[in-house]
Amino acid sequence: MLRKIDKSLLMSVVILVLVLVVFQITTKGNLLTKRNLLNIINQSLTTAIAGLGLIFVAAMGGTNITAGVVAATAGVIAVTVARTAFALTFPAAMAVGLLFGLFLGFVNAVFKVPSFMASLAILIAGRAAFVWYVSSRIIFAPMDILALNKLEYKIPILALLTILIGYILEYTPFGNYVKAIGENENAVKFMGINVRRYKIWAYALSGIMFGIAGIFLIARSGGASHTMGTGMEMQVMMALFIGGVPVQGGTGTRIFKLLFGAPLIVLLENGLVLSGTSGPMTQLVKGLALLAIVYLSVRLNKVERLREPKEQLASSPGLS
Amino acid sequence: MTDSNLFVVKNVSKRFGATLANNNVSLTIKKGEIRGLAGENGSGKSTLCSIICGIHQKDEGSMHKWGQPYAPTSPIDANSKGVAMVVQELGIIETLSVAENIFLGKTAQFTKRGLLSVEQMNKAAAQELKKWGLDDIDAHTKAGQLSIEQRKLVELVRALSVNPEVLILDEISQALSHDKRELLYRLIDKCTDLGMTIIVVTHDIHEMLELTDSITVLRDGSVVGTVESKDLTESELKRMMVGRELSESLYRNDEQENQGGEVVLSVSQLSDAKLRDISFELRRGEILAVCGLSDGGTHELGEAIFGIRENRTGSVVANVSGKQLNKPIDVIKNRGAYVPKDRDDHGLMLNASVRDNLLVPSARRLAALKNAFGFIAPKRVRALTKEAVDTMSIKTHDANIQKVGSLSGGNKQKVSLAKWLVQNLDFLILDCPTRGVDVGVKGYIYEKMLEATKEGLAILMITEELAEAIGMADRILVLKDGAAVRTFTRSEGFTEEKIVEVMM
Numbered sequence: 001m002l003r004k005i006d007k008s009l010l011m012s013v014v015i016l017v018l019v020l021v022v023f024q025i026t027t028k029g030n031l032l033t034k035r036n037l038l039n040i041i042n043q044s045l046t047t048a049i050a051g052l053g054l055i056f057v058a059a060m061g062g063t064n065i066t067a068g069v070v071a072a073t074a075g076v077i078a079v080t081v082a083r084t085a086f087a088l089t090f091p092a093a094m095a096v097g098l099l100f101g102l103f104l105g106f107v108n109a110v111f112k113v114p115s116f117m118a119s120l121a122i123l124i125a126g127r128a129a130f131v132w133y134v135s136s137r138i139i140f141a142p143m144d145i146l147a148l149n150k151l152e153y154k155i156p157i158l159a160l161l162t163i164l165i166g167y168i169l170e171y172t173p174f175g176n177y178v179k180a181i182g183e184n185e186n187a188v189k190f191m192g193i194n195v196r197r198y199k200i201w202a203y204a205l206s207g208i209m210f211g212i213a214g215i216f217l218i219a220r221s222g223g224a225s226h227t228m229g230t231g232m233e234m235q236v237m238m239a240l241f242i243g244g245v246p247v248q249g250g251t252g253t254r255i256f257k258l259l260f261g262a263p264l265i266v267l268l269e270n271g272l273v274l275s276g277t278s279g280p281m282t283q284l285v286k287g288l289a290l291l292a293i294v295y296l297s298v299r300l301n302k303v304e305r306l307r308e309p310k311e312q313l314a315s316s317p318g319l320s
Numbered sequence: 321m322t323d324s325n326l327f328v329v330k331n332v333s334k335r336f337g338a339t340l341a342n343n344n345v346s347l348t349i350k351k352g353e354i355r356g357l358a359g360e361n362g363s364g365k366s367t368l369c370s371i372i373c374g375i376h377q378k379d380e381g382s383m384h385k386w387g388q389p390y391a392p393t394s395p396i397d398a399n400s401k402g403v404a405m406v407v408q409e410l411g412i413i414e415t416l417s418v419a420e421n422i423f424l425g426k427t428a429q430f431t432k433r434g435l436l437s438v439e440q441m442n443k444a445a446a447q448e449l450k451k452w453g454l455d456d457i458d459a460h461t462k463a464g465q466l467s468i469e470q471r472k473l474v475e476l477v478r479a480l481s482v483n484p485e486v487l488i489l490d491e492i493s494q495a496l497s498h499d500k501r502e503l504l505y506r507l508i509d510k511c512t513d514l515g516m517t518i519i520v521v522t523h524d525i526h527e528m529l530e531l532t533d534s535i536t537v538l539r540d541g542s543v544v545g546t547v548e549s550k551d552l553t554e555s556e557l558k559r560m561m562v563g564r565e566l567s568e569s570l571y572r573n574d575e576q577e578n579q580g581g582e583v584v585l586s587v588s589q590l591s592d593a594k595l596r597d598i599s600f601e602l603r604r605g606e607i608l609a610v611c612g613l614s615d616g617g618t619h620e621l622g623e624a625i626f627g628i629r630e631n632r633t634g635s636v637v638a639n640v641s642g643k644q645l646n647k648p649i650d651v652i653k654n655r656g657a658y659v660p661k662d663r664d665d666h667g668l669m670l671n672a673s674v675r676d677n678l679l680v681p682s683a684r685r686l687a688a689l690k691n692a693f694g695f696i697a698p699k700r701v702r703a704l705t706k707e708a709v710d711t712m713s714i715k716t717h718d719a720n721i722q723k724v725g726s727l728s729g730g731n732k733q734k735v736s737l738a739k740w741l742v743q744n745l746d747f748l749i750l751d752c753p754t755r756g757v758d759v760g761v762k763g764y765i766y767e768k769m770l771e772a773t774k775e776g777l778a779i780l781m782i783t784e785e786l787a788e789a790i791g792m793a794d795r796i797l798v799l800k801d802g803a804a805v806r807t808f809t810r811s812e813g814f815t816e817e818k819i820v821e822v823m824m
Contacts, residue, residue: 167695173683174692180680183669189628190666191681192652198692251672 011296012244012260019264023271030274038151040266045154046071046213046220048262050236052165053097053209055258056202058240059169061182061249062108062115064203067210067236068229069126070100075214076134076224079141086144093211100126101207105200115203123233131226140223149219161212166255168205178202182249238265238286242293323387325351327486327517332381334367341367343541344381351386351485354508354518356532356549358525358561360758361728364541365521366408369488372519373405374398385486396425404484408491408521408756412471414464419445421463422478448481452507469500469614476507487511488519493527494756497614497784498820505531523758525554526787539563558759570763571791572770577810578794580606583639584746584778585656587625590634594620596803597634602747607769607779609793611786613823617802619661622751622782626651626658640746657681657740661751661782667736670725674716675705677724678739685743708738712768730761737765747778754788766792790814798822 023031030036050067057064078093100122107118148154169175177198180188189195217232218224243261246252268289272282327349334342342364349355357365370376372383374392383390385401392398395405412421419442423430430441445459454477457470466474472495479487489508493501508531511518522528528535529549537544537560544560580603588599594617602608612618623629625636627647636645638654645651651658660666669677679686679701686704687694705719712734716722724735733754740748753769754762769779769792783789789796796808798819806822808814 168693171696171698172693173687173696176676176680176683176696177692180669180672180676183672183676184665186666187669188680189648190626190658190660192626192648192650192657193680194649201692251669251676 011293012242012257012264015242015293016260016264016267019267019271023267023275026275027271031271036270036274040263040270042151042154042220043270044239044262044266045158046216047232047235047239047265048158048259049161049216050210050213050232051239051258051262052161052255053101053206053213054236054240055165055169055245055253055255056175056178057115057206058237058245059175059178059182059249059253060199060202062199062202063119063237064101064104064115064206065119065233065237066100066104066122066126066207067213068232069123069130070097070207070210071214071217071232072130072224072229073100073126073214074211075218075228076130076139078211078215079139079145079218079224082145083142086142089145089215090212093215094208095211097207097209097211097214098204099207100210101204102200104207105203108203109196109199127230130228134224134226134228136226138223138225141218145215145219146222148216154216161209162255162259165209169253169255174198174201179249179251179253182246182253183251235265238290241290241297244297247294247297323384325386326384327351327386328384329368329372330382330384332368332371332378332383334371334376334379336367340541342371342378345538345541345543346381347536347543347546349517349519351517352512352515353534354512354520354532356528356535357519357521357538358528358535358557359538359544360561360760361730362540363538363561365538366490367541368538369405369490369519369521372398372486373403373488375405399426399482399484402483402485403488404479404482404486405488406472406475406479406490406492408494411475412463414462416463417442417459418449418457418461418463418466418474419459421474422448422459422481424478426482448477452477452480452510453503467614469496472496473500473503476504480511484516486517486519488521490521491523491756493522493524497612498786498823499613501527523756524785525557525759529554529557537561561758562760570759570766571788572766575811575813578606578773580604580778580794581776585625585780586635586637586639588635588637590621590624590632590636592620592624592629592632594629594802595624596801598799598802598804599634600797600804600807602778602780604746604776604778605773606794607773607781607792609789609796610780610782610799611784611789611796611819611823612799615801616799616823618782618784618799619751620802621799622658622749622780625749625780638746652681655743655746656748657743657745658749659736659740659751659753661755663732663736663755668724668732671723673721674709674714674719674724674727674735675701677735678705678708678719678742681739682743704742708735708742712738712741713764714738730757733757733761733765737768741768741772741777744775745777747780748772749780749782751782752784753781754785786816786819790816790819800824 050071054064074093074096077096078089081092082089104119104122107113108115177193181195185195217229239261240258241247242264243257245257268286269282272285329345329347332342332345345368357368359365371378374395374397390401392401392403422445423441427436427441430437442459449455449457449459454473457474463471463474472492493504496504508518520532529552532549534546534548536546583601583603585602590598598621610618610621620629624632627645627650638645638656641654643650643654645654664670682704683696684690686696686700709716709719714734715731716727724732754765773779794810796814796819797804798806800823
């Protein structure tokens, strides 16, 4: 019997295999070379790190589309700090992310502004401030930061963060609370759990991880221009959903789905480019793929519902 | 009797995945008859109703209405063929007005050149409401501002507005309290006077026998039999439903109240918009029932004690710790809990597994460090799940995977109660603990409540069923217009008349 988790995982596996086979053919075998695979892993790292933060928000059924602007701001501030005190690079980036996250969490949980609109507002205003500050300059990263752009450092750091976030999501009250909020916020309130507090924490955590992602983003590109991080938020969201994290949040939110989705989304892009597809066409295919995947995931949930025994189904309100 | 006077369902079967929800169901209903459908949760009553009213399509079999083949493709199609239904769960849209809800999907009659005349629609809605004696509901108001009971009545009016020949009422009275039920019964009488044929589903056995002409009993998707209601006693009907002998009484059989131990909860001078100056003490080991009419404030009392109503004055104290309880979290921290009346929306996470539903309220207690980031050992979660499933005998094929939403109503309620009962609390506030639950599970829940009180739990049981209060309580607190009017004790002998008298 196929159950929910198995099914969404199955969906991802099918997509992965499909993408691999198709691109291996269209790229005439250039996809699965050692160099290209390392490249894919390298490219998906920042997305995965930012996704580790967003996963708490996604689990609640919320969104935070500030990943790009937070990573950019945190990255630039981190390199500025790194010039004088390298030890403070990470704390500085995390602090910037934390501030952004706390602000969004506060606006969402206390003033009840829907998370999509609140984070859109922050994205617009934050990006404007960032463009104004950077203007037409290129802010170069110092050597210490550039040295971080090595898989020998990045993979252990990602592994460490994954274990930490995986632990919080699966094995702590906090992780279970955020997933429960995604399932039924009212029920969580009636359990005497302080929903407001945990919502703010979830947004704060997402901000912190965006901040860390910012360091690696700037380390890889070598410096920051005013366009740094644009489009990153969508990449991160796609990584989560393509990996099978339910769009509406809840207990189907699992860490391995992100680790699956992040390389998959990069693979999709990489394969298209290697097959000789033009830039705009790549984006078009990405967009359509996201639509198809979200449709599939909603569809899978629906199949699940139809299997539910009679009482439940029969009571679904119809127009009479 | 000729066919033209009969509504006939013949050999209807319906399958959902692996479950055969209706197995070769046949029944014949005379025009103008009130037919009851009885059966435990999951026996296939609701499925049958939804096939008749077009929500689901049958896999096999046939239906004839007044001699004509009848096969609705949708609820709207069924409406046009003279069949309407009021569903078990609330089917009202809160953000629309009462009039819009009544004429939902049927607004074409008020539309001219693409423009809807709201005025005409409101007028028509007001007429419909008046016709059924519900003029106290204003057609202009948003449905969300109505009480749950009023919303249910609006749904009924919506069904009646299509002038149905066959009307199906699925568990409609469970949302209504004593006095509103009387109103419903009068409405049903009026419908039969107009020649309507009515199919009623209810878990209230007493109501079923009173209301119907005949009853068809379903068990595991098949028809067990059809009997005349007047030839039937409650215990006979129960036996038919369950398929085995039930112990004589659902309730406890002692006549003496449990005096209770130490006081665990003191409520004093509790007031808010709906409550006036309520004071009482709850003792270890007792069941204190709270009864009242629909606007008596019984549910509000539970919510106020739990701390989710605004602008509360007075005090609620957990006597064991001596702490004042202001917010839900204070109640939980001081070994109390609250089980809301609206199980599906407020009590459970329907799409999550049984395990997750049990885990979340106990998460902090299970964590190694008692904070939000402490480690919850999978072993402890397994133990908790097993304990809850075993002690409440929750029927699930795999608690780790099966979604609560796919359980039957009775088992859902068991999960809802189990998540607190496993915690060995000091006090528990239960709002309608047996709502929408069949007799078998009902008896089981009562048994578990008594077991828990023997171990020292104090229960505040808010109920809409007087029989439940009389059967189970040590003391009954009666509320009227938000104020406590009288407390009865078990040893002085509870009777329905005495209680109703102070309620009114």
